[in-house]
Amino acid sequence: xxxxxxxxxxxxxxxxxxxxxxxxxxxxxxxxxxxxxxxxxxxxxxxxxxxxxxxxxxxxxxxxxxxxxxxxxxxxxxxxxxxxxxxxxxxxxxxxxxxxxxxxxxxxxxxxxxxxxxxxxxxxxxxxxxxxxxxxxxxxxxxxxxxxxxxxxxxxxxxxxxxxxxxxxxxxxxxxxxxxxxxxxxxxxxxxxxxxxxxxxxxxxxxxxxxxxxxxxxxxxxxxxxxxxxxxxxxxxxxxxxxxxxxxxxxxxxxxxxxxxxxxxxxxxxxxxxxxxxxxxxxxxxxxxxxxxxxxxxxxxxxxxxxxxxxxxxxxxxxxxxxxxxxxxxxxxxxx
Amino acid sequence: xxxxxxxxxxxxxxxxxxxxxxxxxxxxxxxxxxxxxxxxxxxxxxxxxxxxxxxxxxxxxxxxxxxxxxxxxxxxxxxxxxxxxxxxxxxxxxxxxxxxxxxxxxxxxxxxxxxxxxxxxxxxxxxxxxxxxxxxxxxxxxxxxxxxxxxxxxxxxxxxxxxxxxxxxxxxxxxxxxxxxxxxxxxxxxxxxxxxxxxxxxxxxxxxxxxxxxxxxxxxxxxxxxxxxxxxxxxxxxxxxxxxxxxxxxxxxxxxxxxxxxxxxxxxxxxxxxxxxxxxxxxxxxxxxxxxxxxxxxxxxxxxxxxxxxxxxxxxxxxxxxxxxxxxxxxxxxxxxxxxxxxxxxxxxxxxxxxxxxxxxxxxxxxxxxxxxxxxxxxxxxxxxxxxxxxxxxxxxxxxxxxxxxxxxxxxxxxxxxxxxxxxxxxxxxxxxxxxxxxx
Numbered sequence: 001x002x003x004x005x006x007x008x009x010x011x012x013x014x015x016x017x018x019x020x021x022x023x024x025x026x027x028x029x030x031x032x033x034x035x036x037x038x039x040x041x042x043x044x045x046x047x048x049x050x051x052x053x054x055x056x057x058x059x060x061x062x063x064x065x066x067x068x069x070x071x072x073x074x075x076x077x078x079x080x081x082x083x084x085x086x087x088x089x090x091x092x093x094x095x096x097x098x099x100x101x102x103x104x105x106x107x108x109x110x111x112x113x114x115x116x117x118x119x120x121x122x123x124x125x126x127x128x129x130x131x132x133x134x135x136x137x138x139x140x141x142x143x144x145x146x147x148x149x150x151x152x153x154x155x156x157x158x159x160x161x162x163x164x165x166x167x168x169x170x171x172x173x174x175x176x177x178x179x180x181x182x183x184x185x186x187x188x189x190x191x192x193x194x195x196x197x198x199x200x201x202x203x204x205x206x207x208x209x210x211x212x213x214x215x216x217x218x219x220x221x222x223x224x225x226x227x228x229x230x231x232x233x234x235x236x237x238x239x240x241x242x243x244x245x246x247x248x249x250x251x252x253x254x255x256x257x258x259x260x261x262x263x264x265x266x267x268x269x270x271x272x273x274x275x276x277x278x279x280x281x282x283x284x285x286x287x288x289x290x291x292x293x294x295x296x297x298x299x300x301x302x303x304x305x306x307x308x309x310x311x312x313x314x315x316x317x318x319x320x321x322x323x324x325x326x327x328x329x330x331x332x333x334x335x336x
Numbered sequence: 337x338x339x340x341x342x343x344x345x346x347x348x349x350x351x352x353x354x355x356x357x358x359x360x361x362x363x364x365x366x367x368x369x370x371x372x373x374x375x376x377x378x379x380x381x382x383x384x385x386x387x388x389x390x391x392x393x394x395x396x397x398x399x400x401x402x403x404x405x406x407x408x409x410x411x412x413x414x415x416x417x418x419x420x421x422x423x424x425x426x427x428x429x430x431x432x433x434x435x436x437x438x439x440x441x442x443x444x445x446x447x448x449x450x451x452x453x454x455x456x457x458x459x460x461x462x463x464x465x466x467x468x469x470x471x472x473x474x475x476x477x478x479x480x481x482x483x484x485x486x487x488x489x490x491x492x493x494x495x496x497x498x499x500x501x502x503x504x505x506x507x508x509x510x511x512x513x514x515x516x517x518x519x520x521x522x523x524x525x526x527x528x529x530x531x532x533x534x535x536x537x538x539x540x541x542x543x544x545x546x547x548x549x550x551x552x553x554x555x556x557x558x559x560x561x562x563x564x565x566x567x568x569x570x571x572x573x574x575x576x577x578x579x580x581x582x583x584x585x586x587x588x589x590x591x592x593x594x595x596x597x598x599x600x601x602x603x604x605x606x607x608x609x610x611x612x613x614x615x616x617x618x619x620x621x622x623x624x625x626x627x628x629x630x631x632x633x634x635x636x637x638x639x640x641x642x643x644x645x646x647x648x649x650x651x652x653x654x655x656x657x658x659x660x661x662x663x664x665x666x667x668x669x670x671x672x673x674x675x676x677x678x679x680x681x682x683x684x685x686x687x688x689x690x691x692x693x694x695x696x697x698x699x700x701x702x703x704x705x706x707x708x709x710x711x712x713x714x715x716x717x718x719x720x721x722x723x724x725x726x727x728x729x730x731x732x733x734x735x736x737x738x739x740x741x742x743x744x745x746x747x748x749x750x751x752x753x754x755x756x757x758x759x760x761x762x763x764x765x766x767x768x769x770x771x772x773x774x775x776x
Contacts, residue, residue, distance in 0.1 A: 041532070042532040042535065042536065099762060099766075102766060110531060110532065111397075111399060111531050111532075112765070112769075114399070114531075114532060114535060115692075115696065115761075115765060116762065116765055118689055118692065118693075118761065119758045119759075119761035119762035119765060120758065120762070121689075121758070122685070122689065122693075122754050122755070122757050122758025122761060123754070123755055123758030123759060123762070124758075125685065125754050125758075126751050126752065126753065126754030126755030126756070126757075126758060127755060129748065129751035129754065130745075130748050130751045130752065130755060131748075133747075133748060133751075134751075243683075246685070247543075250539065250540055250543060253536045253539075253540075254536075254540065257533065257536065261532075305472075307551055309547055309550060309551050310544075310547050310548075310551065312540065312543045312544065312547060313543070313544040313547050313548070315540070316537070316540030316541065316543065316544055317544075319536070319537065319540060320525060320526065320537060320540075323526075323529055323533060323537065324525065327529070327530075327533075
């Protein structure tokens with residue numbers, strides 16, 4: 001019984017939050033990795049792209065709510081999501097036209113692109129703050145839980161409860177659907193294949209008649225979609241705050257690099273590795289160990305390896321370790 | 337028009353901005369010398385930070401976006417050198433913490449040694465994991481009680497290890513040393529990484545430094561802030577109570593309050609200018625020296641430089657440490673100017689990326705450019721808010737006083753800062769990629 005309790009506690013406090021967080025990171029890292037493989041630079045504006053998409057979704061959600069449009073037990077934000085994606089796509093295409101295309105034509109060095117993306121980051125960050133302000137926004141509505149802790153306890157008779165939030169369920173389901181669609185697109189469709197060809201060998205792709213501007217355009221469209229979905233899922237699960245989204249850049253980059261920049265499979269694996277290590281290292285293990293160890297040997301302290309404020313430190317420690325031992329990431333990434 | 341005249345005119349134009357800020361309250365200028373000096377003092381510090389970044393990026397092409405971390409370490413140096421020691425803190429937890437640090441270092445050394453000298457394989461991995469796990473447990477066992485003991489001492493005011501009680505000016509070089517030490521450690525591990533990876537690694541390391549300082553209350557009081565740091569200049573109140581000074585101020589036609597505040601700010605300005613001039617002179621000398629030429633050769637073609645027998649890795653490490661030390665000095669100066677260490681306010685947009693905007697706008701690779709960029713961008717950073725308020729008033733004048741859009745824009749005008757900085761950066765990168773004062 002104690003063993004079951006320990007497993008339930010572990011699932012409730014570590015596994016479920018980590019899986020949800022990992023899915024969000026994986027979607028974010030996929031966007032970073034796609035830009036890296038097609039446009040060949042690290043996009044520092046990615047966190048703010050997520051913030052922009054989420055902001056539009058929130059604004060549309062508020063509008064829907066004021067008109068009384070709902071989505072039953074699911075959050076209204078899911079209805080607003082397509083509009084957020086379209087707006088972000090438009091922003092990405094405008095940014096590409098006005099900013100990045102000039103440097104592509106010049107064949108500028110990757111580091112110049114990174115600088116430029118810093119400028120874009122500043123502008124998007126300012127734009128989001130200008131429109132929605134810096135405050136914390138919660139926009140989740142609908143049913144809060146799929147399984148409530150109390151109901152679970154009554155059902156199983158265990159001492160530990162297991163709660164699954166609706167947002168966590170939605171996150172995982174959406175992430176699976178989006179990733180499946182993305183891989184289908186990259187592997188089966190003509191455009192997806194041309195994107196992969198362009199990523200593998202730009203010159204050969206150009207020779208075989210692939211239009212680079214078209215490839216770039218599709219990349220931005222996909223990145224806008226991934227970023228908005230990742231941002232909205234994160235916002236639904238936790239809350240939306242422009243500065244938090246800017247900071248999400250760190251674990252997302254860590255995930256993309258740990259997996260190997262330029263490798264979509266790597267981005268997903270990296271997302272979960274980062275999420276699981278952040279959660280397990282900053283989790284207080286007292287409860288789980290208390291169930292597993294004999295009665296009188298339970299731990300006195302919280303058995304927390306590091307305080308929760310160190311979660312960024314954890315992702316970067318992993319990043320550095322992976323870079324030192326496997327410089328191209330776990331799944332062979334590419335380098336510029 | 338020669339370049340020298342053109343560049344002098346640019347400096348004169350920026351100087352004019354600061355003069356106008358003091359002289360007139362037309363448009364976005366405030367007409368207060370106090371405000372002008374406040375911006376100037378922070379501008380001097382920004383110029384020094386820009387010099388440090390320019391050393392790394394302009395000379396050597398190292399993409400360091402961890403400036404914030406080194407700045408914060410400089411701030412820590414002020415707390416550790418200039419504040420009076422906390423009574424009883426050293427005897428309560430000092431030895432324990434030192435032991436824990438030694439233990440931690442030994443663990444890392446043992447793990448590294450195991451990696452180096454043992455044959456590859458599962459056994460080695462297991463052994464390394466074991467070393468790390470045992471080391472961590474011993475470290476925490478030594479560390480936690482000492483920390484608790486220190487934090488228990490008068491937690492409302494102190495609860496940290498305190499400092500050495502040295503004069504605060506000394507904390508500036510100490511800040512440089514602290515940042516240099518950290519930079520050496522970071523450089524040893526991260527400088528081998530390629531372009532983008534180095535950027536992301538330094539960005540993360542800066543976050544880690546901030547996280548450590550925020551959480552290790554025994555060291556820096558964390559987010560509880562250290563206030564009332566000693567100052568290198570007299571307090572305004574003391575000057576106002578000193579008849580000699582009051583008379584002296586009256587000689588300039590200033591009342592005691594205005595006179596004393598200006599006197600104190602000018603004191604800081606003088607000190608900071610001195611530091612800036614020394615560092616600028618050193619950077620110029622370095623740039624012109626064979627060492628500086630070698631650095632630029634490495635930056636422009638690493639492979640060729642290596643073929644000429646230059647030790648690229650060592651040179652990179654050297655300049656990374658030097659540039660970071662300058663950022664540390666500037667960080668210590670900033671904390672001294674603020675009179676407090678508020679770790680909650682450290683934010684990469686303001687402390688890392690803004691410095692980068694300064695260097696790029698001013699002209700990377702040119703020390704004078706970096707300094708000019710430091711002054712100009714800092715002035716704009718402060719003044720964009722009043723400027724955009726004027727602009728919004730102008731643009732929405734047709735909407736009427738009670739328009740919701742106007743009210744919203746007025747309320748959020750402060751965020752125009754980031755938007756403007758991004759726009760400036762993009763415009764400079766596009767139309768004048770070498771900056772205002774380009775590298776020769």
